[in-house]
Each structure stands twice: as C-alpha cells, then as structure tokens.
Amino acid sequence: MIPAIPVDPERRQQVASALRAVLPARCVLHDPEDTRPYECDGLAAYRQLPMIVTLPDNEEQVLAILKVCRDLKVPIVPRGAGTGLSGGAQPMADGVVISTARLNRILRVEPYARTAVVQPGVRNLAISEAAAPFGLYYAPDPSSQIACTIGGNVAENSGGVHCLKYGLTVHNVLRARVCTIEGDVIELGGEALDAPGLDLLAVFIGSEGMLGIVTEVTVKLVPKPAMAQVIMASFDDVVTGGDAVASVIAAGIIPAGLEMMDRTSSRMVEPFVKAGYDLDAAAILLCEADGTALEVAEEIERMTAVLQEAGASAIAVSQNEAERLRFWSGRKNAFPAAGRISPDYYCMDGTIPRKHLALVLSRIEEMERTYGLRCANVFHAGDGNMHPLILFDANQPGELQRAEDFGAAILALCVEVGGTITGEHGVGVEKIDSMCVQFSSKELEAFFTVKRAFDPGMLLNPNKAVPALQRCAEMGRMRVSGGVLPFADLPRF
Amino acid sequence: MQQILEQFQSQVRAAAAGKRALRIRGGGTKDWYGQRIEGEILDTRAYSGIVDYEPTELVITARCGTPLRDIEAALAERKQMLAFEPPHFGEGATLGGMISAGLSGPRRASSGALRDFVLGAKLLDGKGEVLSFGGKVMKNVAGYDVSRLLAGSMGTLGLLLEVSVKVLPVAYREATLRFSMNETDAIRKLNEWAGQPLPISGSCWHEGVLALRLSGAQAAVDAALRSLGGAHGGELMPDCDRFWASLREQRHAFFDGEAPVWRLSVPSTFGAIDLGPQLIEWGGAQRWLRADGDAATAQRIRATVAACGGHATLFRGGDKSAGVFQPLAPAIAKIHERLKAGFDPSNIFNPGRMY
Numbered sequence: 105m106i107p108a109i110p111v112d113p114e115r116r117q118q119v120a121s122a123l124r125a126v127l128p129a130r131c132v133l134h135d136p137e138d139t140r141p142y143e144c145d146g147l148a149a150y151r152q153l154p155m156i157v158t159l160p161d162n163e164e165q166v167l168a169i170l171k172v173c174r175d176l177k178v179p180i181v182p183r184g185a186g187t188g189l190s191g192g193a194q195p196m197a198d199g200v201v202i203s204t205a206r207l208n209r210i211l212r213v214e215p216y217a218r219t220a221v222v223q224p225g226v227r228n229l230a231i232s233e234a235a236a237p238f239g240l241y242y243a244p245d246p247s248s249q250i251a252c253t254i255g256g257n258v259a260e261n262s263g264g265v266h267c268l269k270y271g272l273t274v275h276n277v278l279r280a281r282v283c284t285i286e287g288d289v290i291e292l293g294g295e296a297l298d299a300p301g302l303d304l305l306a307v308f309i310g311s312e313g314m315l316g317i318v319t320e321v322t323v324k325l326v327p328k329p330a331m332a333q334v335i336m337a338s339f340d341d342v343v344t345g346g347d348a349v350a351s352v353i354a355a356g357i358i359p360a361g362l363e364m365m366d367r368t369s370s371r372m373v374e375p376f377v378k379a380g381y382d383l384d385a386a387a388i389l390l391c392e393a394d395g396t397a398l399e400v401a402e403e404i405e406r407m408t409a410v411l412q413e414a415g416a417s418a419i420a421v422s423q424n425e426a427e428r429l430r431f432w433s434g435r436k437n438a439f440p441a442a443g444r445i446s447p448d449y450y451c452m453d454g455t456i457p458r459k460h461l462a463l464v465l466s467r468i469e470e471m472e473r474t475y476g477l478r479c480a481n482v483f484h485a486g487d488g489n490m491h492p493l494i495l496f497d498a499n500q501p502g503e504l505q506r507a508e509d510f511g512a513a514i515l516a517l518c519v520e521v522g523g524t525i526t527g528e529h530g531v532g533v534e535k536i537d538s539m540c541v542q543f544s545s546k547e548l549e550a551f552f553t554v555k556r557a558f559d560p561g562m563l564l565n566p567n568k569a570v571p572a573l574q575r576c577a578e579m580g581r582m583r584v585s586g587g588v589l590p591f592a593d594l595p596r597f
Numbered sequence: 598m599q600q601i602l603e604q605f606q607s608q609v610r611a612a613a614a615g616k617r618a619l620r621i622r623g624g625g626t627k628d629w630y631g632q633r634i635e636g637e638i639l640d641t642r643a644y645s646g647i648v649d650y651e652p653t654e655l656v657i658t659a660r661c662g663t664p665l666r667d668i669e670a671a672l673a674e675r676k677q678m679l680a681f682e683p684p685h686f687g688e689g690a691t692l693g694g695m696i697s698a699g700l701s702g703p704r705r706a707s708s709g710a711l712r713d714f715v716l717g718a719k720l721l722d723g724k725g726e727v728l729s730f731g732g733k734v735m736k737n738v739a740g741y742d743v744s745r746l747l748a749g750s751m752g753t754l755g756l757l758l759e760v761s762v763k764v765l766p767v768a769y770r771e772a773t774l775r776f777s778m779n780e781t782d783a784i785r786k787l788n789e790w791a792g793q794p795l796p797i798s799g800s801c802w803h804e805g806v807l808a809l810r811l812s813g814a815q816a817a818v819d820a821a822l823r824s825l826g827g828a829h830g831g832e833l834m835p836d837c838d839r840f841w842a843s844l845r846e847q848r849h850a851f852f853d854g855e856a857p858v859w860r861l862s863v864p865s866t867f868g869a870i871d872l873g874p875q876l877i878e879w880g881g882a883q884r885w886l887r888a889d890g891d892a893a894t895a896q897r898i899r900a901t902v903a904a905c906g907g908h909a910t911l912f913r914g915g916d917k918s919a920g921v922f923q924p925l926a927p928a929i930a931k932i933h934e935r936l937k938a939g940f941d942p943s944n945i946f947n948p949g950r951m952y
Contacts, residue, residue, distance in 0.1 A: 217866045218792050240792060261738050272736065274745070275713050288928035295864040296907045297705065297882045298749075300923040301951065302933055303712055306745035310738045327794040350653035356676055356766035396794065398816035455734040457654055487735040488654070527736035535739075542739055546726045553939030554741045557932050570740065 108143075108152045109197035111136075116155050119178055119200065123158060126168040131206075133157040142183065142201050146248075147191040147534050149448075149504065154181065154195030159203045163319040166202065166283050170317065173200055174285055179566050182313035184225060184256030187248040189451060190532030192259065192312045192568055202317060204255045210234050211320070218325045219278060219295065224255025224318045228262075231323060240325035243270035246528070247436055255318050261310030263528040265361045265435070268486035269394075270326070272528075274309040281320035282308065285559045295322060307554060312530050312569040315558035329394035332360060333404050336431050337416040338385035342366060345387035346461040348414035349485045352391065355410045357403060361392035362486030363435050366465070369480040369493075373434035373441040381434055382418055389416075389485065390435060392428075438482045438493065446478075446495035450507045454518030455489045455527035467517055468492055475510040477503070489527035490518070516541050531569040539569075540576035548573060598660070601644045602727070605756060608639055610725040613943040621752040621947055623662060624689025627698050629913060631751050631950045632921050639756065641693050648759060649733065652677055656716060656733050658761040661693025668692060672764055680708035680765040684845050693757045699749020702845040703799035703810070706791070706865070706879040708765070711748055717761040718744035720754070723941035733761045746936075752947040754940040768798070768812035772822055773840065774831035776807040780869045780877070783807045786829070787880040788866050795821050801844055802877040803851055808834060810841060844878070847913075851876040857890035857915030859898060863907030872898055890915015899923055922951060 120134045133139050134156045143151045155178075160166045173180050179199040186193050195201050204225035211221040215238035220231050228249040232241040245264035246252055252262070258280060263272045270276070279293040293305035308315055339345035345364055352359065365373075365388045370381040381388055391411065393403035404421060411419060422428035434441075442449040456464050465481060472479050480493045492514055496507040515525040515538040525531070525538040539548070551570045555562065612619050618636030622628070645662035652675040659668055665685055672678055682702030683695045696718075701710045717731030720743075731737055731744035747757060778786065783802040790797060796813035809831065811818045825831050834840060843849050851874070852858060861870065865881035873888040888894055890911050896919070898909045908923035925933065933952065937944070 214866075215792060216788055217864060218788075238792070261742070263736055267736070271709065271713065274742070275709055284928065286928075288931075290926065290928045290932075294906050294908075296862040297865075297879060298710065298862050300908045300910070301925050301929060302750055302754075302936065303699075303746055303748060304929065304932060306712055306748070307741050307743065310742050327792055329794055353653045353655060353766075354675075356769065358766065395814070395817060396820060398820055399814045402814045402816045455732075455736050457651065457656075457733055459651065459654065484736070489734075489736045522732065523734055524732050524737040524739045526739050527734070528738060530738050531740070539739065544728075546722075547728050547730065547740070550722070550728050550730075550743065550940065551740050553936065554743065554746075557935035557939060560935075 184253035192532035279322035282316035332394035360394040364485040379434040453529040456523035460521040623691030623694040626687030719759040721756040773837035858913040859886040892919035
C-alpha cells in the first residue's frame, strides 16, 4: 500500500473542459465529492482519487472521450461495477475513468439463436434473468454476479463455481464490439462460431481493460438444466479429499460444481450460514450434478460410489432445492464470513495442478506460523483454483504488510509447483509484482507487443497487469539484497 | 530434445539474419490449406513426444511434432478425448499442425472449438527466443491469453514448440439418429433443439438426410432417443462412429471430386444459402459448399455470407489468388500487422500463409 497521489488541479481543469466540450455536463465528474466513490474497486486497501470520471451514454461519447484522451495523452481506466478484487479498475491521479454505468441496456435476447446482445454495463445476473423466460441462461456465474457487469467479466475472463463444466467468459462470449484508442470501432468474433484471421477475441478477453473499450457484447445462452443435486462429502484429511476429486474426474465425470473447503473455512462459515457442515471433517467436498432428473440420478449414484471408494467419512445428498442451496451457502458466503470473524481479510487466487494440493496446503500452514496470521482455504477443486483467505487486522501495525508478504509467498509457491498467480481475479495492481516471478522479461516484452498492437500510445489502463521490465529488474535487485520484498517502498504507478 | 531445440533456434536465427522465409511443416497433411507459400522447410517432426499427461487433471502436454494419433491413442487408453474432434487429413498429422490450423470437427458446436481447449504454449519467436504462455491449469488469467491467439494462427507468429490442451472424458453412451428432412426444416429443428437440454454432440445435413449424434449419460441419451426418435421419426444409424469419422476427415461422398471446397461460417440460424450444393454441420453454423474458386465466384460467396455476419474460406482447391480467407476490416488488419511484426520482426514464419 502506498499513499495516494494528489490530483493536479490545473491539468484536471484542462482535461475536464476538453471533455465538457464534447460531452453533456452530467457525463463528466471532476469534483472530489463526486469522484470519491470511484477511488477504489473490490481491492479496497488501495485507494486513489481519479482526476476525472466520465459516464458515457453511448458509443459516440466513448469515441469522443478516447479522442480527447488521445490528443491530450491522458491515461484511461475503464470501470464496470468496481467489484474486481485485484485493483484492475483502480483510478490514476492523472487519469480519466470511463465508467460503463450508463451503458446498461440489454439490446436483444434471441431465444432461437440462443444469444443475447448487451451493453457492457449490464449485470451478469441480469442477462440470465432476461433469458429465463426462454429456458436459457448465461453460464459463467462469478460469486459477484448480482453486481458485476459483463464488461468487467470480459476484462477479467471471469469464471464461477460452474466453470469446470460450462467454461469461462472466453468460452461463452461470441462477439465484442470494441472502440480502440485510435478511434476505430472493431468487431471481434461474431455471431458465427469463428471469425477470419487471428483470434483477437480470445486475446482481448481477460486483457484487463488494456486493449480497448467494449461497447457491445454478444453472449451465448445455454439451456437451463431441469434440476441439480449436490453431494456433501466429509474427509478426515485434505489429501484424501484431493485424491477423491481426482477419482471423480478419473471416473469420467465432469460435475457441474466441485468445491472444497478446509476445516478453518467450514468452522468460519457455519455459525454464519448454519449449513449443517461437518465441523470435525478436515475437508468438505461439494459435488454437484445437473441435467434431467434421470441424468442427475445416474450421476449422483456414480459420484457417491466413487467418493465412498475414495474414503469419504460421511456423505449427504441434497434432497430438495432448499437443501441444495443450504449446502452451497457456506461456500458462497466464505468471503463475507471471513469479514465477520476478522477485521480484514486478503483473498488470494492462485491456481495449481491439483496433484500438488497437499504440498501447497502444508506449506501454507507453515506460512501461517511464519507470518503470524491465520488462513482459511476454499478451493475450486475441479480446476485447481485456490482462494486462501488471509485473516488480518489492518489497525494492528505491520499486519497489512505481513498479509501482503504472506500472499506474495503463496503466489510464488503456486508458480513453483507449475501453477499461476491468478486463476480468475486478474493481476490488476495487486499482483503486478508477482508477474515478475511467473514470466521472464522476454515474455513480458511479448505482452507489450500485444498491448502496443491495440494501444500504441499505452494509454489504456497502463499501470496494470503487465509490469514494466525495469520494475521487475528493480524487484529482483531488492530481493537479492534484502531477502524480503519491501513492497511498500516500490512505486505502484 | 534440447539439441533439436537448439537446431530450431539456429535455423530461425539464420533465417532472421538473412530475412529468408521458413515454412513450418509437421506431417504435411494440411499443406493444401491456406495461401501457397515459398520458403525453406522447418520440419517439426523430430521435436516429438508427450511431455506430461495427467488424466485426473484433464490436461495433456506434448511437443509440436508429436503425431496426433499418438496423442489420441494415449487419451483413449484412459477413456478421454480431444473434445473438439480435430480432423487429421492424413496419417502424419501432428499436434503443432493441429493447433496452427485451428480446425475443429463435428463436436465443435456442443463442446467448443480447438481454441477453447488450449491452456498453454511454448513458442519460439522470430528472434529465436523461447517464450512460455498460459500453463497446465484450466483457470489462468496472468498476462494476455497468447496461447489461444496461437490457435489457428497458421504458424505466422512463431514456431509452436509445446502445447498444453484440456481433455475431456468420452461419453458413457453415444448414438446417432437419422431423419428424413429438407434443408430449411433441418436448420430450424437444429436451432430449436439446441435451445433445449438435449445431449446433441454432432449434426450433419446432406441431401435430405439429417444425422444427429447424441452423447452423454446413459439416461440422457436414452431419453433423447425416445423423444426425438418417436416424435420426429428418427431412426438409429448403425456403425455411426465410421460416419462421423468420415465426415471429420472429409471422406464423405460430398467431398469427392475436384471442385473446390468452400467453408462457410455463418450464424446457425441463417436460412438456406442459394450458392450451390451444401453439407451442413455444427447445428447450421458450418456449411460446406462445392463451387468454383475463381475471383468472381469468391466475391459473390463472400458478399452473401458477409451480409449475415459470416465469412467464407476457400478451403480446398480453387484459384487462391483471390485470397483463401475472407479479407479483414482495415482496423483489424492493422492489429494483425503489428502482432506479426512484434512476434516475427524479420517476417520469416510462414509469411503470407494467412493473408
């Protein structure tokens, strides 16, 4: 964490008047009282007042904002609902925020084509609600889906608890209409299943707002399964639980959801949600089947047999929808529950090959002692995406720093076992230094090649996701000399 | 393998120094695909072998020269598969060629495209540097998704060295129904069925017959066989595996003869296209057309499919001078050029193979 940088009032005046010349006054916010709500996203520990916030009503206004920023060389930070957890929408003191809040219309739902065409500020869940009368829904369901927007999902390639079976944003978006910083409007992908040339849509999704501003998205809708049932299985140790997940996959089953919680997590959430979790179990596995009643019955029977064989100490199957939701409630409320038992928590997002789960969990346990902080583990077990929740109190001197160091150590461990520093939350500002651990300078250069192909002037969200080479070099030197990373002393911009 | 990699690096560096074109080639089974190009051959076949296969992690990692049939055999042993059902188009097809061509087979509309399954890649760039993107895990948003960008890039951005691909279990049960149906009805039915929770995993309409493959849990396939078979008069097709393989490999009778083959990629809901004899796959989204390959015909075909938001590829044969692939919008072409110049500054990798 670093202190916020003050906004230069003269520059703000200059850029605001250029923007007001091309936009209605209500679309340009520059009074700190109005821009304060934009000072952070879901990574609330990092705050910075933006120079200006813009709220375009339509694509022409987006292009006009981009032109002003291009002419005056002003960096741009795109922003959806601001629910991101990695600071990807963190403003810049010399930058303009483009909020998609007013680009919030569902343009079309086409049940016959099974698509929806929406503006970027449409909430993820609103798409499924609009599609529900046709028996269809939009599959990716990040836990923030009541608030997060499709534009933000495209920026982050968001997943959700069902992505093992139904895929990520990249698998469910057919087309994005994008304004480039150079003033072009380009169509990536299309309503057909592929587009000519290089697959620019694939590289655009997950690019954290650094390649262009989305003004329209066509998403794929899929038939809503008739029903779902979930198995809750207890395990006496996490290794057995991890092996059970492997056995389910080896049996040729792709569950609709496959989630694991350690004992710290289940004890943390149980008083909060009263899900009826087995608090003696070292690990609880939630294993969901969806489809027609016959299909679900077949898969539940098959999974139950596999889990029993794999050494589950107890197994419960949800008998109705209310019970299914109750089984899930603890997993879905892990983050709020962490907030209930601890003044602050820091959510990590590394992904590992699942076979290394036992090693990673035991090393995290050691780190709890090293850093003097507790850590609860929730785990998208099907795809190896871990969410260790580091519990701390920012009011205790040094605890935030220790939490950040603990987090960086977990990410380095994920890379060490062949995984990645972020599975679904994005790099943003939060993990930008950890990028230096995962990628070589040549690889980072290749990322800049991609960046410059879309944004030669490097104006779109320029301080996020991909660290400048000199930053990594500086980090490397510090690591050698100090042994510990002095994150706080490094510039975040 | 290190030695072979070093040979690749010196071949690339020498080509870059002399600004000489390289033609990246595996089994040569898809030499006919894309624009015709000149250049010294860079043969990938020696850089071969499965590096890592973890059935329980649903990931296989292999070197570019690994024969596709070896990969499929290894997966079949563990009852898994490449769910995008890639065509081989010949005996020696390799993993690198499969990724670079980016082609998917009959299962595409239900399971996803080849690019959806690419998790990570190692690339030798135009300076001879080995770069690694993505990884062996399914969820990974660190850095731009360059490995998916390489899928279908026709070897124009670099030499693909190694790829990690997500795999899926084979279905418990599979069956194919055959319906007698005209083209318009088939397109309509396919789109309606796709909006219902049916385990459809492949479709093919040709000359009044619609073949529909169902894959999934025993109960799901049996229920679909009952409902579709009963209400719509579908009959079970015997020996259906051979049918879908022949379709995938374009050994189906529709592909016989010398006339050029066009691939039309269109929104699945687009009605019958009046351009010539067609075979329809992917629930209506992929249509194969036999028509001339000359410039005038190409223009007519491209205008027709562009009007509905689709694009056309002169897939096999024909006069390639009018371009194999649909021309790009200028703003998109500009991004292509910058990517090419960044990854391959001396323009040595398959120059002109795509555009």
